[in-house]
Amino acid sequence: MREPIHILIVDDDRAVRDLLSEGLGDSGYHCETAGDGAEGLRRISEAAYELVVSDIDMPQVDGVRLLQEIKRLRPDTEIIMLTGMVDAEIAVRSMRMGACDYLTKPFKLAEVRITVERALEKRRLVLENRAYQKTLEQRVQERTAELVRKTREIEELFNRLKGAYETTLEALATALDARxxxxxxxxxxxxxxxxxxxxxxxxxxxxxxxxxxxxxxxxxxxxxxxxxxxxxxxxxxxxxxxxxxxxxxxxxxxxxxxxxxxxxxxxxxxxxxxxxxxxxxxxxxxxxxxxxxxxxxxxxxxxxxxxxxxxxxxxxxxxxxxxxxxxxxxxxxxxxxxxxxxxxxxxxxxxxxxxxxxxxxxxxxxx
Ligand SMILES: [Fe+2]
Structure with missing residues (x-):
């Protein structure tokens, strides 16, 4: 069985946290919550999450700062930003900084689920692609090494053959000289x-x-x-x-x-x-x-x-x-x-x- 997917929800609004946690929990995700940006940072440094859903507007450590830290510490973690209507500009900025998507409050659970699924699918593809790339590089390396080895073997064989030819020709010439x-x-x-x-x-x-x-x-x-x-x-x-x-x-x-x-x-x-x-x-x-x-x-x-x-x-x-x-x-x-x-x-x-x-x-x- 596949391991459950871990999602961290960071919002200073308890109602939003609970709604998301329950809604996504019902979809089979394993959800944890953090009440502010500082707690979110602490969680992130302690454990890896496939996805973080974070509010932008929070006291002290805000969502944008949290986003930067997550990208630095956990580059494989995807992030969805939550924003009020007024934050649309910041939402766009966070996308540029590496957030995967954003949701505007108030949101419907169905919409959240689709956005989460899309983010996780994107993450899966990126990781798969990277793994494939790595396998490919490894195979190229292996094949190159094999090719070099074979070329060397052929060269050696060729030189031995050439040496045998020359020796034969020289033996013939020596016999001729003697006569x-x-x-x-x-x-x-x-x-x-x-x-x-x-x-x-x-x-x-x-x-x-x-x-x-x-x-x-x-x-x-x-x-x-x-x-x-x-x-x-x-x-x-x-x-x-x-x-x-x-x-x-x-x-x-x-x-x-x-x-x-x-x-x-x-x-x-x-x-x-x-x-x-x-x-x-x-x-x-x-x-x-x-x-x-x-x-x-x-x-x-x-x-x-x-x-x-x-x-x-x-x-x-x-x-x-x-x-x-x-x-x-x-x-x-x-x-x-x-x-x-x-x-x-x-x-x-x-x-x-x-x-x-x-x-x-x-x-x-x-x-
Ligand atoms: Fe001659």
Whole structure:
């Protein structure tokens, strides 16, 4: 059963108090009375009422003052003001100050009941609305927290997957290096060099990742070149060169079903192209060659010249630098060469050391 609704009636006129108390009591409300504003204040501070019906014109603490105090102490209590004809202006003022309604003396009980019901209904709606609002806010908060949690989980998963992909690609590149050049870390080194030059040229993500992967896998197509040719100690015959030169296209085809390597494989296809159109397989020129491949061509020359080979010792960095500068505009893109020349020997050694460290501890990422 619902608890009875508590109404406080404040009036210095006993007859009015009794009439209201009895009349509203008959309607099932639990009524208490106070003989003046001061007593009304005391009651209000001691207990909470759903509704106060208060006279305006009372000695000492009048109805308007009581109204202000009630609004301060009990903001959820509704107030109906009682006024004589002459007080109409004050009644309007009290409405502005937060009274819910007013009744003009003399009043009929039926009219009082309707006004009381209306005030209580208004209060119920306000409270209900507030509760709903609160529940809503709480639910929004909960859902937001859940969303943040889920997003974090997905990010974590994505990063783990990405890490697994990169590790797989790097393992493949290492296997290729072992078969071909027997130069530990060649692919990772040129991939890191390529990314560093690209970054210097203003390239950002996600292009940097594509460039890294393309450079890393540049020679993946050499899997399709027979050992007899790939590892032949002497010079290749023209027929053998034809076989050897198929490796960019073999690599390109190998990667065609791997969606996330779509951009990278274009670098694989074009890594043997030259800026002046004398490269292969398509004799592309200038900007027709993907930027990643144009950068790769420069840093691959650096790495090849400064690494030991079975038939010669590593050349000094200065020799590679001079060679690259010499072929700027012919074999190499001059813009790439400019970016390359801005880097010092120390920069390259730094990248080289980082790559070697990562080869020993592969789960650290390429940084
Ligand atoms: Fe190649």
């Amino acid at each position: 071909d050049t027997e130069t530990l870390g060649h692919s990772q080194r040129v991939a890191s060099y390529t990314v560093d030059v690209a970054r210097r040229m203003g390239v950002g993500e996600p292009e940097l990742t594509d460039i890294y992967r393309g450079a890393l896998l540049h020679d993946v197509g050499k899997i399709g070149v027979p050992d007899a040719i790939l590892r032949k100690p002497g010079t290749l015959t023209p027929e053998e060169w034809v076989e050897m030169r198929k490796h960019p296209e073999i690599g390109y085809r190998m990667l065609q079903r791997i969606g996330f390597l779509e951009t990278a494989r274009r670098i694989v296809l074009s890594h043997q192209e030259r800026y002046d159109g004398t490269g292969y397989p398509h004799a592309l020129r200038g900007g027709a060659i993907p930027l990643g491949a144009r950068i790769f061509a420069v840093v691959d020359t650096l790495d090849a010249m400064t690494s030991d080979r079975p038939y010669r010792r590593a050349l000094p960095y200065e020799a590679a630098r001079a060679e690259i500068e010499k072929f700027s505009g012919s074999q190499f893109d001059p813009r790439v060469v400019d970016a390359f020349l801005q880097m010092t020997r120390g920069d390259w050694l730094h990248i080289q050391a980082r790559v070697m460290r990562e080869l020993v501890t592969p789960d650290q990422g390429r940084g």
